Amino acid sequence: MEEILISGLVTIVTASCPLIFAGVGEVVTERSGVLNLGVEGMMAMGAVGGFAVAHISGSADLGLLASIVCGMLLSLLFGFFTQYLLINQVVSGLSLTIFGLGLSALIGRDFVGFSGLGFPSLFPDFLRDIPVLGRVLFDYNYVVYLSLLSPFLVSWFLFKTRAGIVVRATGDNAEAAHSLGIRVVKVRMLSIMFGGGMAGLGGGYLSVIYTPLWVENMVAGRGWVALALVVFAAWRPILVLWGALLFGGIAIIQLNVQAFGLGIQAQYMTMFPYLATVLVLVVMSKRSIFQKSPRSLGRLFFAD
Amino acid sequence: MVMRVILTRFCGLLILGFGLMGVAFGDTLQVGFVYVGPIGDHGWTYQHNKGREYLEKMLGSKVETTYVESVAEGGDSERVIEQLASSGHDVIFTTSFGYMNPTLKVAKRYPHVKFEHATGFKRVKNVSTYNARYYEGRHVLGLIAGHVSKSGVMGYVASFPIPEVVRGINATILAARKINPDMRVKVVWVNSWFDPGKESDAAKALIDQGADVILQHTDSPAPVQTAESRGVYAFGQASDMSSFGADAHLTAIENVWGPYYVSRVKAVMDGSWKSSDTWGGLEAGMVKMAPYGPGVPSSVRKVADKAVADIKAGRLHPFTGPIKSRDGEMKVPVGSVADDGLLLGMDFFVEGVEGSLPGS
Known part of the structure; x- marks a missing residue:
């Protein structure tokens, strides 16, 4: 029983990583006032780029780096459309997902059927051998720790640094920010790239570490869950962390409950993240203690 | 989910467009395949596509094959199947359960074209079904x-x-x-x-x-x-x-679909093709x-x-x-x-x- 709990906990943490990466990245993008619905596509590109480079170079680290670059490149395309050509963000984001999924499938054709490399844990064996705590705390690779740390770093950036204030100001009132001399388009492009890189890393985590293989559509909707997560977390990075663990936890617990032989219809569990998000939106609309969405979110901006 | 649907439609149509450009008319038998997933899924569609490749290898210049991948079940598939039928294909393999009614509808309009539907159970004069045990x-x-x-x-x-x-x-x-x-x-x-x-x-x-x-x-x-x-x-x-x-x-x-595809296409070539139901297992290969x-x-x-x-x-x-x-x-x-x-x-x-x- 204890073994099942520990193992389940470890699975929850590791399964939540891609959601945390993509969600935290999207928080920054949306805080700058840009709604990028292309997360799923950027994750797919990160996944295929990461696997391809890891497979060819033999280095998983290089693969992860490539996944960040791939996600960023795709997000640049989105940035060009929305910030320079001033095309509607929703349309551009949806197109980005379609494009990313298609392109990743095309690139990935030659990589189907190969198994990836293993990925070592960060800590030495003796730490992992500590009963209970060893496995729960020390049995992960460095990317997992990075994903757990990233919400705190990004939160500090957004709320404690000057650059973070600039990002939020841009997202809340682009015109006012512009009149203060902030280069809105530049800030937004950087935020979009950060979001793209993080989504790419989330995809790369899937194809390089979690299930080291490439198959088409392997992101399987996690990009959409990450988007829901951002709203669920009220655009706060640390809440993204808890939300991801909650969403991931429900999914894993549901599988374990099934293996126990208890019957809960799996469809309810699949619905959960979206239901929870809707619920949070309802609560948020009633109370003002939660901050609402960035006020310029989704609105185009151009300097006269 | 909506995106997935849009995506598959979009890709399906694009690939269909490219695929049909390659269709030539002549003595060779034109064989069309409709896949529900991407050929890179390393699973169901991947194996059907291997069957198609086997068919090309075995019959060489006597056949020419076209495939359309990631075709959503339902209305879209009917359009894709109709396209294949109207562009000179002699045999069309529709490889997913949800293509059953679309296949039958198109088959009615193209009585001279032979259809083979995987995993289904409805047959007419020019529609066969096949599945594996x-x-x-x-x-x-x-x-x-x-x-x-x-x-x-x-x-x-x-x-x-x-x-x-x-x-x-x-x-x-x-x-x-x-x-x-x-x-x-x-x-x-x-x-x-x-x-x-x-x-x-x-x-x-x-x-x-x-x-x-x-x-x-x-x-x-x-x-x-x-x-x-x-x-x-x-x-x-x-x-x-x-x-x-x-x-x-x-x-x-x-x-393993290859041998079945070869035998059915050969049957069309020598005129012995009849609507039939095949549910083969280990013995049939x-x-x-x-x-x-x-x-x-x-x-x-x-x-x-x-x-x-x-x-x-x-x-x-x-x-x-x-x-x-x-x-x-x-x-x-x-x-x-x-x-x-x-x-x-x-x-x-x-x-x-x-x-x-x-x-x-």
Whole structure:
């Protein structure tokens, strides 16, 4: 029983990583006032780029780096459309997902059927051998720790640094920010790239570490869950962390409950993240203690 | 989900456009294929596409093939099938259950074109159906699992509670219990044909709860990979998946469509094609066992080989009575075998299966 709990906990943490990466990245993008619905596509590109480079170079680290670059490149395309050509963000984001999924499938054709490399844990064996705590705390690779740390770093950036204030100001009132001399388009492009890189890393985590293989559509909707997560977390990075663990936890617990032989219809569990998000939106609309969405979110901006 | 639908439509139409450019008219027979998934899925569509490649290899310049991948079931597929029919294709293989009614509709408008629909059950003069008896292969998997499992618990990563999947689970546990009467199988539904992350999570949950042999009726190699990293055994699905777990991979049931496609296309060429229903298994070569992995001892290989030979020769039927549902209802009496009707509509679990059967 204890073994099942520990193992389940470890699975929850590791399964939540891609959601945390993509969600935290999207928080920054949306805080700058840009709604990028292309997360799923950027994750797919990160996944295929990461696997391809890891497979060819033999280095998983290089693969992860490539996944960040791939996600960023795709997000640049989105940035060009929305910030320079001033095309509607929703349309551009949806197109980005379609494009990313298609392109990743095309690139990935030659990589189907190969198994990836293993990925070592960060800590030495003796730490992992500590009963209970060893496995729960020390049995992960460095990317997992990075994903757990990233919400705190990004939160500090957004709320404690000057650059973070600039990002939020841009997202809340682009015109006012512009009149203060902030280069809105530049800030937004950087935020979009950060979001793209993080989504790419989330995809790369899937194809390089979690299930080291490439198959088409392997992101399987996690990009959409990450988007829901951002709203669920009220655009706060640390809440993204808890939300991801909650969403991931429900999914894993549901599988374990099934293996126990208890019957809960799996469809309810699949619905959960979206239901929870809707619920949070309802609560948020009633109370003002939660901050609402960035006020310029989704609105185009151009300097006269 | 909406995006997935839009995506598949978009890609389907694009690829259709490119594909049709390559169609030439002449003496060669034009053969069209409609796939539900991408050819890179390493599973269902991948195997159909291998069948198409085999057809091209065997018949060379006598055939020319076109395929359209990722075609959504329903209205879109009807358009795609119609396009293929109206652009001079002589035979069209539609390779997913949901293409059944679209295929029949188009077939009515193009009576001179021959249609072959996979896994369906409705036939007309120019529409045949074909499917494979995977449960014969799963019987062999069950025998092997019964021998190599130490914990006596198998884990089954299942997709959707349809008769095809339920039949596979029952075939496996019935065979395993012949070897070890206390054998159990835990079933986890992941509600997807294809989600590597979730399939892997399900395999982990099953292994955590004592399963030391993982079976799957989903399409990605992730469960095999997970079994490998956790040091337990697994069977591949649809394709040989040993490259994803050299030690874990015991064997796999492979779908082999090539020879069937060749025989049907040849029949069209010599004019002997007739609407028919094919449900072939090991004997017909539509189901094949992959090479054994190092985890299968030679004594067990003999048992498995014998079962394959017996099934091929018709001496052994995986669903031979007495078969009781786990509620105690007698489904197949002593001395008889399950008929195809019972197999095709199987909606009950036998004893030894743990886990819910949604909708029953």
